[in-house]
Amino acid sequence: MPNKTMEELEEFMKKADKAHELVSLLKSDDMNVVKDTQDKIDNILANDWEEEDEEYKTRDGFSKSCISKIKDEPTPTDSGGVIGGFPDMPSDQAGFMKAVEEDANRRAENRKRKEEKSKIRREKGNEHFKNGRYEEAISEYDIAIKLTGWEVTLYTNKAQCYIKMKDFDKAIEACDRALYIEEDFVKGYIQKSNALLSKKSHKEAVECLQLCLKNCKNNTPLVNNYLKKAQMLLDIDTANEKVVNSVTPENKKEFQHFLSKLSSKKVFEATIASELLLKSLQQSSINIELFRALGGIEAIQNQLIRHTEHTLHVNLFNILKCILCADKLTFYHWIYTDPTTSLVTHAKNEKYRMLVLLLLQKLIFWDSEEVVDGFLEFWSDDLMRQVFAACFSEKETKAMSVLILGRAIRNTTFLARFKNEVIEMLKCVSNYIPRLVEDDIAEQKTWIGGLSGLSMTPIARKLLDKSFWTIFLPLLDFLHKQGKEAMIDDLLAAGMNFTLDSTNLVDHGLGISEKLVGLCGNPTFQKAPLLLNRVLEKCPNTFLAEDKGQFASLLKVIRSQSDLQSDSLSTAVKLLARTTAKSVQARKWVVKYKILDKLLDLLECNTVSKDSSKTATAILSNAALSCAHCYQDESVCKTQDTNVVDTMLKHAKADKGLAIQQNAAIALARLATNSAPMLERLRDLRGLEILHSRFSLPEGSS
Numbered sequence: 128m129p130n131k132t133m134e135e136l137e138e139f140m141k142k143a144d145k146a147h148e149l150v151s152l153l154k155s156d157d158m159n160v161v162k163d164t165q166d167k168i169d170n171i172l173a174n175d176w177e178e179e180d181e182e183y184k185t186r187d188g189f190s191k192s193c194i195s196k197i198k199d200e201p202t203p204t205d206s207g208g209v210i211g212g213f214p215d216m217p218s219d220q221a222g223f224m225k226a227v228e229e230d231a232n233r234r235a236e237n238r239k240r241k242e243e244k245s246k247i248r249r250e251k252g253n254e255h256f257k258n259g260r261y262e263e264a265i266s267e268y269d270i271a272i273k274l275t276g277w278e279v280t281l282y283t284n285k286a287q288c289y290i291k292m293k294d295f296d297k298a299i300e301a302c303d304r305a306l307y308i309e310e311d312f313v314k315g316y317i318q319k320s321n322a323l324l325s326k327k328s329h330k331e332a333v334e335c336l337q338l339c340l341k342n343c344k345n346n347t348p349l350v351n352n353y354l355k356k357a358q359m360l361l362d363i364d365t366a367n368e369k370v371v372n373s374v375t376p377e378n379k380k381e382f383q384h385f386l387s388k389l390s391s392k393k394v395f396e397a398t399i400a401s402e403l404l405l406k407s408l409q410q411s412s413i414n415i416e417l418f419r420a421l422g423g424i425e426a427i428q429n430q431l432i433r434h435t436e437h438t439l440h441v442n443l444f445n446i447l448k449c450i451l452c453a454d455k456l457t458f459y460h461w462i463y464t465d466p467t468t469s470l471v472t473h474a475k476n477e478k479y480r481m482l483v484l485l486l487l488q489k490l491i492f493w494d495s496e497e498v499v500d501g502f503l504e505f506w507s508d509d510l511m512r513q514v515f516a517a518c519f520s521e522k523e524t525k526a527m528s529v530l531i532l533g534r535a536i537r538n539t540t541f542l543a544r545f546k547n548e549v550i551e552m553l554k555c556v557s558n559y560i561p562r563l564v565e566d567d568i569a570e571q572k573t574w575i576g577g578l579s580g581l582s583m584t585p586i587a588r589k590l591l592d593k594s595f596w597t598i599f600l601p602l603l604d605f606l607h608k609q610g611k612e613a614m615i616d617d618l619l620a621a622g623m624n625f626t627l628d629s630t631n632l633v634d635h636g637l638g639i640s641e642k643l644v645g646l647c648g649n650p651t652f653q654k655a656p657l658l659l660n661r662v663l664e665k666c667p668n669t670f671l672a673e674d675k676g677q678f679a680s681l682l683k684v685i686r687s688q689s690d691l692q693s694d695s696l697s698t699a700v701k702l703l704a705r706t707t708a709k710s711v712q713a714r715k716w717v718v719k720y721k722i723l724d725k726l727l728d729l730l731e732c733n734t735v736s737k738d739s740s741k742t743a744t745a746i747l748s749n750a751a752l753s754c755a756h757c758y759q760d761e762s763v764c765k766t767q768d769t770n771v772v773d774t775m776l777k778h779a780k781a782d783k784g785l786a787i788q789q790n791a792a793i794a795l796a797r798l799a800t801n802s803a804p805m806l807e808r809l810r811d812l813r814g815l816e817i818l819h820s821r822f823s824l825p826e827g828s829s
Contacts, residue, residue, distance in 0.1 A: 238275075245274040245281075252284060261288040279305040279312045286318040290325060298322035311343045317353055329361040359459050366456050367420035374417055382417050390426045394436045401442035408449050415450045419457045424450075424464055431469045437478060444482040448489045458490070458498060467507045474513030477520075484517060484527040491534045499534070503541045511545050518552045522566060526573040529556055533580020536587065546586075553581070553590040560594040564601050568609065571602070575617045582624035593631045595621070600638050612651050619646075619654035626661040636666030644702065645680040647695040648687065656698035663701060678706070678713060682722050691733060691743035700726075704749040707756040714757045723757055726750040730791075731774045737782045744785065751778055751790035758797035765801070769808040772798060776814050792818055 252267030268285045271278070282305035289298035302319035305312055316339035323332035336354040340347065371379065385407070388400035404423075408414050418424075427443050434440070451458045470486075473479035493499050517528040529552075536542045536549055556577075563574055578595065581587035599622060606615050626632060632639075640662050646655035684699040703722075706713045717723050730751060735744045754775075758764050775798070778791035795814065798805040809815060 241274040245271040245278065248274070249278075249281060249284070256284070256288060256291075259291075261292050264288050277308055279309045279315060282308075283312075283314050283318045286322065290318070290322055293325070295322045295326045311345075313339060313343045313346045313350060316343070317350070320353055320357060324357060324360060329357060329364055332357040333361055356463065359456075360463060363419075363456050363460050366416070370413075370416045370420045374413070378417070379421070382414070382421055382423075386418075386421055386423055386426050389423075389430065392433070394434055394439060397430060397434065398436065398439045398442065401439060401446065405442060405446050405449065408446060412453055415453050415457060418450065419454070419460055424457070424461050428464055428466060428469055431473070440473070440479060441482065444486055448486055451486075452489055452493060455495065455498060458493075459501070462502065462505050467505070467510055471507070471509045471513055474510070474517070480513070480517055480520075480524055481527065483513070484524055484531065487514070487531050488527055491531055500538055500540075503535055503538045506535075506541065506544075511548055515548050515552060518555050522570060525555075525559065526566075526570045526577065528552070529577035530573050530580070531577075533577040533583075533587075536584050537580065542584070542586070549586070550590070553587055556581070557591050557594045560591065560598050563598055564605050568611065568614075571606075572611075572614055575602075575614055575621065579617050579621040579624075582621045585628065588625055588628055592625060592629050595625050596629065596631050596635045596639075600635060600642060603642055607646075615646075615652060616654060619652065619658050622658050623654060623661060626658070626665055629665060632662065633666050636662055640666070640702065644684070644699070647699055648680060648684045650695075653694070656693075656695040660694070660698045660701065663698070663705065675716070678716055679720075681706075682716070682720055685722055686720075686725055689729065691729075691746050692740060693746075694742065697742045697746050697749075700746050700749040700753065704752045704756070707753050714760065714763075717753065717757055718760075718763055723754060723763075726754055727771060727774060730754070730778060734777065735781060735785065735787060737785070744787065747778070748785070748787040748790055751775070751787050751794055755790055755794035755797055758794055758801065761801040764798050764805060767798070767802070767805070769804055772805055772808040772812065772814065776809070776812055776817065779814075780817060 248267045248271035252264040252271065255261070255264035255267060265285055265288050268281050268288075272281050275281075282301045286298040286301040286305075289295065289301060299319055299322045302315045302322065305315040306319070309315070316335055320332040320335045320339075323329070323335060333354065336350055336357055339350050340354070343350065385400055385404050388396055389404060391397045391400070404418075408418060427446060431440065431443055447461070451461055470483050474483040490502050491499055493502070514528050514531060517524040518532070519525070532549065532552055542549060560578075563571060566574065578591070581591065582595075599618070603615065603618060606618065640659055643655050643659040643662065646652040647659060649655070681699055681702060684695055685703065688696040688699075690696060703713075703717070707717060717726075730747060733743070733747060735747050772795065775791045775795045778787050779795060781788045781791070795809060795818070799809050800806075
């Protein structure tokens, strides 16, 4: 391991110190002592680094040290300058350490050369792997291992090849070797668990990953994801065993007979079996569990690949739709059989594309967020490309792909993976939205469901904002005429989300607000007042045109409701305040149709404080403001009973900081200005002093 070279060198130096203590014995005239000392030094230093160069090789295959590599030199003599069989062997510590350092440098250079050769072999192996030449890849990795045996990734690369070749035992062996070298190598545990899962050894895979969590401190989230899958498969094994043991032998035999027929190579026989099996599965959840336990999902996968007959495929997809959303374990069992290849193959065929989309749509709208997120994680690039293609094809599949996309992109991981494809699909959707009114009701329903889902993500709202508000009013009118209340509610929900960061709503605010006022009077459309309120917030200059029919709808809402917690009443009174501020005709209608009396009744019968709800406070505050607008007309003030002063003064004395306090004061000021009796009544109630104290009016002001 290159990153451990210094550590190894330090360890080697410690061993060298031990060897140096023995050097003096090499001067002995007793050849047995010399030979014994040589062996001891070899035991200390010889096996430290494995060397491939011939100059370091010996018969037993172990690398020898610089001390022993010339131990077969001539026998020493007292006069030949040879000490203990080694010519010019330094007997002092400094000389010995210098020899050791030179030896270490030679080894480091040799290591570097081998690492470069190993890298070349590893890259060749990777190229073979990419092209499916797994045996050739293993050969290259083996050569690289001989050069640098400490590189653990070479062993896991081999393991990947063996898994592809379905030689799982050899894959496990390769991973074990990697983990022997590096105990905290996360990839080694993961690849080993993959091989164990492929062998159906789910319990051993769980234990392997649990050991990984114990030994490895890094990549815990990644390991937990793999452990979750392994644990789920182990749970499926346990559940399957329990189901099989719980049914009668006759029931088990009957299902095994069904499965044998379903797996038949004869199309007619498999088709009949699929029809009978579907009826049986629809009758009982126990049957679904038994179907899973006896290998039914694998049988379907095999038949989808083996046969091309349309009726059989329709039946098989209907079985999948029936069983996958009925049971969580069955769903995960299907996911872990790797159905991507089959789905992609069918999606490429226009005859079967809708079957795939319907299945995806069924699965993507599971009640469990956890299950849906797990489903989206299994999506492959090829599967996404087919959904992408469906968006650009005929209208029916286009609508279904939009519905699927609307749910899928709420998953941040999915959106990050396929962001470019999603943007292109959204551009296609944006271009098609203006033609929605031309579609039939069924497709419109799918589209609206898709738009409702898309509206939950900022990227979709940004790209679809203009086209959505362009079609919103025509589509709302069309659905209202058709009496499609549920679809209207979904459209209003989408509109609620699109208002969050819209830049195009202001161009359509008036028309939309006028339409929404009419819906506010219908309790079925509970989202109408909420959306209308959003529209009014985003379009501050929006108020109703002086159209008697439109204004009558607004007055109808106000006249029919008295609940201070009503969103419809709150929004209607808010719009009334805005409209009466700008329209003389609106103020006349408020008086003529006795809406002013309704507003005064609300103000007389209710009070608010800082503890009141926002809805109640808004209703009474806008009611007081609407009255104040009407009191601009002197004739209106003169027709009012002086008791109105009592009502307004009550609200003018409300908790400081509430808007109703100011609005009631404005109404009182206009009443007193336009009517002497009103001014007199205000003085009798010491209202002027109250207003002075509440609003800190300067001396002499009135």
